[in-house]
Amino acid sequence: MKKSKLILISLISLRVIAQHDNTDDITSKRDTIEFIKSMDLSEIILTSDKKYKKVTHSTVPVTLISRGQLKNAGDGQLINILGSTMGINIDSSDGDTPKLQLQGLDQEYTLMLVNGVQILSKNVDDYPDLNEIVDIDNIKQIEIIKGSASSEYGSQAVAGVINIITKPILENKLSGSFRYTKFNDLGGSLHTQYCSDNKWNISTDIGFSKNLPYFPYINSEQNSVKKKDLYSKFRFASVFSSQNTPDLKTYTSSRLNFKRKSYYSEVSNQNSYSDLLNFNLAPTITYDVSERLSTKLSIFSSIHSYKQTKKGKLAEYSQGSLEGEYILEHKLSNGDKMVYGIGNNFEEVLKLDNRTIDPIPEREYEYMHAYARKHNVKFYAGRVSPRLVSHKKKDYKDPVYFYDFYSYGQYSAKFFEKLEVVLGLRFNFSLNSGTGVGVNLDPKASFKYDITDYIDIKVSVAKGIRTPNLKHYYVLSEDDSSNILLGSERLGQEAFSKYLDYRVSEEVRDYFNKYNVPVVGLGDTEIDYKYWKIYASILIPESSIGTNIELTYKPIDAIDLKLELFRNDIENMIEKANLFRFHIGSYVKTYVNIGSVFTQGIALSSNYEINDNISLSIGCQYLEAKDKVVLEDIRAGKIFSKKSKSDKNKIVVKESDYGGLENRPKYSGNIKLFLNDILEGISTNISFQYKGRMGVNSHFNHNEIIDSEEEYSKPTYVVDMGLTKRFLEDRLKFILEIDNVFNQTPSTEYYTLKSSRPRSYNITLRYEIL
Numbered sequence: 071m072k073k074s075k076l077i078l079i080s081l082i083s084l085r086v087i088a089q090h091d092n093t094d095d096i097t098s099k100r101d102t103i104e105f106i107k108s109m110d111l112s113e114i115i116l117t118s119d120k121k122y123k124k125v126t127h128s129t130v131p132v133t134l135i136s137r138g139q140l141k142n143a144g145d146g147q148l149i150n151i152l153g154s155t156m157g158i159n160i161d162s163s164d165g166d167t168p169k170l171q172l173q174g175l176d177q178e179y180t181l182m183l184v185n186g187v188q189i190l191s192k193n194v195d196d197y198p199d200l201n202e203i204v205d206i207d208n209i210k211q212i213e214i215i216k217g218s219a220s221s222e223y224g225s226q227a228v229a230g231v232i233n234i235i236t237k238p239i240l241e242n243k244l245s246g247s248f249r250y251t252k253f254n255d256l257g258g259s260l261h262t263q264y265c266s267d268n269k270w271n272i273s274t275d276i277g278f279s280k281n282l283p284y285f286p287y288i289n290s291e292q293n294s295v296k297k298k299d300l301y302s303k304f305r306f307a308s309v310f311s312s313q314n315t316p317d318l319k320t321y322t323s324s325r326l327n328f329k330r331k332s333y334y335s336e337v338s339n340q341n342s343y344s345d346l347l348n349f350n351l352a353p354t355i356t357y358d359v360s361e362r363l364s365t366k367l368s369i370f371s372s373i374h375s376y377k378q379t380k381k382g383k384l385a386e387y388s389q390g391s392l393e394g395e396y397i398l399e400h401k402l403s404n405g406d407k408m409v410y411g412i413g414n415n416f417e418e419v420l421k422l423d424n425r426t427i428d429p430i431p432e433r434e435y436e437y438m439h440a441y442a443r444k445h446n447v448k449f450y451a452g453r454v455s456p457r458l459v460s461h462k463k464k465d466y467k468d469p470v471y472f473y474d475f476y477s478y479g480q481y482s483a484k485f486f487e488k489l490e491v492v493l494g495l496r497f498n499f500s501l502n503s504g505t506g507v508g509v510n511l512d513p514k515a516s517f518k519y520d521i522t523d524y525i526d527i528k529v530s531v532a533k534g535i536r537t538p539n540l541k542h543y544y545v546l547s548e549d550d551s552s553n554i555l556l557g558s559e560r561l562g563q564e565a566f567s568k569y570l571d572y573r574v575s576e577e578v579r580d581y582f583n584k585y586n587v588p589v590v591g592l593g594d595t596e597i598d599y600k601y602w603k604i605y606a607s608i609l610i611p612e613s614s615i616g617t618n619i620e621l622t623y624k625p626i627d628a629i630d631l632k633l634e635l636f637r638n639d640i641e642n643m644i645e646k647a648n649l650f651r652f653h654i655g656s657y658v659k660t661y662v663n664i665g666s667v668f669t670q671g672i673a674l675s676s677n678y679e680i681n682d683n684i685s686l687s688i689g690c691q692y693l694e695a696k697d698k699v700v701l702e703d704i705r706a707g708k709i710f711s712k713k714s715k716s717d718k719n720k721i722v723v724k725e726s727d728y729g730g731l732e733n734r735p736k737y738s739g740n741i742k743l744f745l746n747d748i749l750e751g752i753s754t755n756i757s758f759q760y761k762g763r764m765g766v767n768s769h770f771n772h773n774e775i776i777d778s779e780e781e782y783s784k785p786t787y788v789v790d791m792g793l794t795k796r797f798l799e800d801r802l803k804f805i806l807e808i809d810n811v812f813n814q815t816p817s818t819e820y821y822t823l824k825s826s827r828p829r830s831y832n833i834t835l836r837y838e839i840l
Contacts (some may be wrong), residue, residue, distance in 0.1 A: 111566055127514040129482075129492045130530045131620040131634060135212040137237075142685060142744035143755055144794065148209075149200040150790065150809070152232075154740050154757050156675045156689035157216055157634070161733050167199050173216060173636050173778035174669030174695040174734050175229035179536060181219070183233040184362075185309075187323050187352045190223050191372045191391035193417050193472050193539040196346070202327060203234060204306050205259045205275050207247065207836055210237045216636065217618035220534030221494040224415075224476060228534040228614045229638065239263045239271040239311070244840040252830040255281045259305075270312035278307040304328045317358040324351045340781040346379040362401040369394045375421075377556070389540055391417040415474035419540055422470065470544055474537075475499040488520040500537060500611075510535050510611060528620040536612040536642055543609070556645065556660045558609055610663055614640045628679040637670040666698040668733065674745045683746045690739035696730040700775055711771035711778065711782070729776030737762035751796035759788045766816075783816045805834040 133155060143151050152170055153160040159171040169177040177197045182189045188196045212234055219227040242264050262717040265271040280302045306326040313319045325348070332343040350372035375388035395413030402408065480494040481578045494514040502508070516530035545557040619635040643665025675689035703709050710720035730736075741758045747753065766777030766783045770817035776782070789811040795804045813829040 111513065118135065118324075122280065129490055129518040129528055131216045131528055131618045133214040133216065135214070137210050139209075139744075140206065140209055142746055142753070143742075147201050147679040148203065148206050150202065150757075150807075152212075153595060154742060154759060154790075156673050156691055156740070158214075159230070159734065159761075161319075161736065167197075169197060170200065170732065172214075172229040172232075174636060174671070174693050174731070175638060179229035179640075181223050181225070181227040181231045183231060184307075184325070185236055185323065186233060187350075188219070188370065189325065189350075190348060191350070191370070191374065191389075191393070191417060192415070193391070193537065194348075194372075194374045194389070194541075196348070196374065198327070198348075199303065202279070202303050202329075203275065204236060204305075204307060205247070206258075207245070208236050208261055208273075208275060209234045216615055216634070217530050218514070218532040218534035218616035218638075220512045220614075221478065221480070221496040221532055224474075224496070224498070225535055225537045225611075228536050228612070228616070228640065236273075236309070239265050239309070242263055242840055243838070245836065247834055247836040249279075249832060249834045251832045253281065255279065269314060270310070271650055272310045273308065275305070275307040277301045277303075283655050300332045302330045309774070317653070319356045320354065320754075322351070322353040325349065335565060342379055347373070347375040349373045364395040364399045366399070367395070373420075381438075387419075387545070388421040389417055389419045391415075403595065413476075415472075415476075417472040417540065419470035419544060422544055436604075464540050470540060471502070472537075472540060473501040475501075488518060490519075491515075491517045498535065502543075508537075508611060511615075513747075524625050525621070525623050528622075530616075530618045532616050534614040534616065536614070536644075538609040538611065538661070554658045556658065557603060558661050595831075609644060609661060610642055612640055612642050612663075614638060630677050632673075632675045634673040634675075635671075636673075637668065639668045641666050643667060664699070668698060669693065669695040669734075684750060685744045685746075687742040687744075688740070691737070693734060693736055693738070694730060695734045696728065697775075698717075699729065701725065707774050709775065711773055714772065717772075723771075723773065723775070723777050727777040729782065732765045732768060735761040735764040751800070753794045755792045757790040759790070761784075761786045761816075762789075784816045786816050787812075788814050801838040803834075803836040805832075805836070807832040807834075 084465050088683065133152065135155065140151065143154075149160060149168060149170075152158050157173055159174075160168050161171055161176070162168040170180065171177065172180045181192075182198055182203070184204060190196060200684070212232065215227075215231040215233075217230055223231060241709065244262050246260045247258060249255075257277070259275065259277040261273070261275050263271065281300055304327070307324065309321070310322050311321045312320065327346075329346045329347045330343060331346075332341065350370060352368065352370045354366065354368040356364065356366045365381045369390070370393040372391045374386065374390075376386070378385045393415045398410045400410075401410045403751040475592045476499065477497040479496075481494065482490070482492045484490045492515070492544065496512040496514075498508075498512065500508040500510075512533045512535060514530070514532035516528070516532075518526060518528045520526045525533055541557065543557045545555055598635035615638075617637045621633040623631040641664040644661050644663055645665045646659045647662045647664060671691055672692040673689065673691040676688070677687050678683070679685045682830045700709070704723055704725050707722050709723045711723055712720045737760075739760045743757075744751045744753075744755045762785050763782040767781050768776050770772050770778045770780045788809075796802065797804070808829070808831050810829045815828070
């Protein structure tokens with residue numbers, strides 16, 4: 071039944087684009103392959119408005135990392151290359167998979183694409199592992215749009231878009247690589263491609279990585295060994311394209327990513343593991359009816375699955391998606407273009423975690439209650455940990471799904487040969503089993519003006535949305551710290567409310583009152599306990615407004631200077647909120663719309679190609695990222711700092727003391743020097759990165775904000791080096807990377823950050839067999 075729904079339910083979108091003809095746009099379907107062969111793709115981008123266009127004619131700020139820059143960087147790890155790009159910060163605070171921040175916004179606000187195809191469906195609560203997307207040796211260029219692109223790409227493009235373009239398939243090729251790092255991480259990849267007289271071609275990319283047991287230190291006194299968690303990762307990606315006639319082309323991409331994490335708990339004396347699988351298939355057919363009329367049909371289908379085994383209990387979750395779009399493009403006689411389209415975006419939960427919260431047996435409650443009375447001590451039932459227990463599969467009466475309809479229009483025109491203007495509007499209609507119906511309008515306006523032959527300015531203002539995903543409604547999981555996370559729809563289920571036994575403290579009452587969460591008492595039990603049923607507000611999409619200004623000065627081809635100004639405002643942020651604490655350090659949490667933040671800043675970057683072998687890149691950024699709700703409370707005198715929770719000597723926090731959001735450096739900068747072919751096939755690069763102090767722990771003053779010097783990490787100065795040596799007529803490459811050469815360790819006044827990246831080396835061998 072679910073499969074039939076995925077096939078039968080379609081969502082119609084109308085996309086209309088009226089565009090003035092521009093000789094710099096590459097739109098001919100028939101000549102795409104010939105164009106790719108004859109042109110340097112470092113001049114061409116696809117991301118800005120879903121059309122091939124010279125980067126100099128984009129009306130939005132775009133950062134382009136060309137193949138030459140990737141080669142100069144030694145074809146190292148993708149996460150390091152992105153992390154050294156101005157405007158992007160790598161956040162490793164969770165200690166699992168590092169995430170990028172674009173203009174101070176987390177990775178879930180940035181849409182990741184490969185050749186214009188999304189990596190994950192838009193409503194998956196996950197983000198891709200940056201080093202497992204594609205073999206970096208197969209990347210042609212990376213396009214980074216800064217600022218909201220929701221009007222073109224829909225939800226999840228609030229901060230921007232990162233589009234990875236792979237090399238075109240122009241010849242037969244077989245290559246492989248092997249990688250080893252200091253911490254017993256092993257990895258390898260195999261890339262193949264076959265080209266048949268330009269009529270059809272195919273490429274595959276297979277990769278794996280695994281870390282073996284590693285012992286950072288041995289404590290001889292306690293005779294204990296500290297181990298790191300073990301990971302196994304596998305990647306498979308393929309592309310098939312054909313052009314049997316000059317007018318008909320097909321393009322199909324598929325991707326499979328699998329990750330297993332295994333770890334041993336000394337507390338429970340048990341092994342646990344989690345499996346994460348993402349698969350997608352995206353075929354596209356393009357047909358040129360005539361020189362003025364062309365059609366395009368594209369489909370994106372995906373499966374996202376998560377399985378966790380912890381303490382002998384199994385939890386499973388999976389969802390499927392089907393998205394489609396049909397486009398008709400008509401070139402008018404006056405040179406304008408009209409594009410009409412229909413599409414679909416439907417997602418459904420295929421398997422839902424069937425666990426419930428298991429109550430503590432009533433006898434235990436009676437015993438503990440009697441013990442408390444006998445010894446005249448206070449007893450809080452909430453300190454008894456509830457348990458997540460698997461039961462037989464429970465079928466929900468109604469399907470769990472997400473349905474999205476949108477219409478999109480864009481107008482582009484050029485005036486006076488110096489001014490190019492783009493106006494866009496997107497209409498979103500969503501239907502969700504959790505919230506019902508939602509409607510959004512996302513307008514956008516951008517322009518580029520050539521002040522002189524060497525100076526131009528780009529301005530972009532756009533509204534964006536980020537819709538709640540299915541996990542926000544239906545997740546039921548337990549993390550390594552025994553925190554229980556409940557989707558907002560779970561709160562109303564009897565399985566939860568029946569067993570939520572907690573004597574609500576004044577602190578919890580204040581929390582509910584602050585965020586207007588109603589609490590309904592269900593009466594006393596026979597042992598004088600109160601059951602409480604908590605209803606969170608219905609989740610609504612996050613909304614944003616992004617403003618970006620870019621001023622570029624390019625006196626000669628070898629030099630360019632960029633000045634960027636940006637501001638992002640996000641309302642109704644969906645965040646995890648603590649409902650209550652059931653024992654020390656562990657909480658029951660859910661998702662609610664309680665956040666409202668802004669990020670703003672200025673960035674300056676410069677690139678100088680000294681000659682064919684030497685290039686220099688310099689950049690710096692100032693970033694301010696703060697919570698608007700916290701600012702309002704500070705201005706109202708509602709936030710205090712104190713030495714302990716019971717301290718009565720409270721001090722009102724000043725606005726100047728508020729340090730903003732965690733894990734975001736206010737000042738950052740980098741210097742990169744590339745030396746290519748300096749001596750008999752040897753290339754080297756040196757990267758210096760500076761990160762100023764940033765807030766990392768908001769608990770020192772017991773107010774959950776950054777407002778004390780003890781809550782900041784010290785500035786870090788990290789130097790990375792790379793060396794590449796080519797052998798056998800460039801068919802064999804030896805790559806040595808040394809990260810954090812001087813072993814700079816981020817720390818506060820009291821401790822070293824767990825997420826610190828110690829000095830390490832990476833050795834990679836790449837061999838082109840054919």
